[in-house]
Amino acid sequence: AAGVIQSPRHLIKEKRETATLKCYPIPRHDTVYWYQQGPGQDPQFLISFYEKMQSDKGSIPDRFSAQQFSDYHSELNMSSLELGDSALYFCASKKPGRGVDEQYFGPGTRLTVT
Amino acid sequence: DAKTTQPPSMDCAEGRAANLPCNHSTISGNEYVYWYRQIHSQGPQYIIHGLKNNETNEMASLIITEDRKSSTLILPHATLRDTAVYYCIVRRQGGSEKLVFGKGTKLTVNP
Numbered sequence: 369a370a371g372v373i374q375s376p377r378h379l380i381k382e383k384r385e386t387a388t389l390k391c392y393p394i395p396r397h398d399t400v401y402w403y404q405q406g407p408g409q410d411p412q413f414l415i416s417f418y419e420k421m422q423s424d425k426g427s428i429p430d431r432f433s434a435q436q437f438s439d440y441h442s443e444l445n446m447s448s449l450e451l452g453d454s455a456l457y458f459c460a461s462k463k464p465g466r467g468v469d470e471q472y473f474g475p476g477t478r479l480t481v482t
Numbered sequence: 483d484a485k486t487t488q489p490p491s492m493d494c495a496e497g498r499a500a501n502l503p504c505n506h507s508t509i510s511g512n513e514y515v516y517w518y519r520q521i522h523s524q525g526p527q528y529i530i531h532g533l534k535n536n537e538t539n540e541m542a543s544l545i546i547t548e549d550r551k552s553s554t555l556i557l558p559h560a561t562l563r564d565t566a567v568y569y570c571i572v573r574r575q576g577g578s579e580k581l582v583f584g585k586g587t588k589l590t591v592n593p
Binding site: 372401403410411412413416424426456458460469470471472473474475476 | 514516520523524525526527528531567569575579580581582583584585586
């Protein structure tokens with residue numbers, strides 16, 4: 369079965385650079401979530417999109433922005449990178465339906481800021 | 483969302499049942515109990531969820547107390563591949579509800 373695809377899987381950037389993380393949800397899934405997991409920490413919600421509109425926002429820095437495109441893939445743009453942005457970034461998707469709840473997570477992108 | 487409390491770590495022998503407890507004493511009537519797990523640095527994986535009745539699927543069973551203030555996730559025959567951090571999350575069902583991960587329980591299955 370198709371899974372959530374994230375690219376790149378690993379990314380190394382220097383301080384003050386920019387990074388773009390991509391997420392391709394499972395086909396026909398209409399909701400995408402982004403989570404950040406710092407070293408030794410638990411995943412923290414950043415932002416979500418439903419039908420290409422932002423649906424919820426968590427503790428996402430102003431330096432970060434995200435969007436969902438017409439094909440439902442999503443991109444997380446990160447600017448002025450800081451050392452503390454080094455983390456695993458997970459994307460998850462959910463299929464349509466009021467009672468449908470299960471979020472399917474991708475393998476993550478490991479971002480290292482040096 | 484209601485707060486959950488889980489033990490930080492547990493051990494289990496391979497082949498035995500793993501019983502992971504979760505306290506959620508402030509759960510409200512329209513909130514469900516969800517369980518996810520994260521195997522070392524992989525994306526979290528949905529396990530099961532329930533409202534007030536016990537639930538069972540191919541992965542696990544979920545036992546929710548009658549007052550709904552606590553629950554237990556049961557892995558009936560734990561294997562080494564079940565070693566992971568298990569998260570108990572309380573939230574409303576549906577919509578685009580985010581997951582709020584707490585500290586979770588690190589389950590180690592020993593040979």
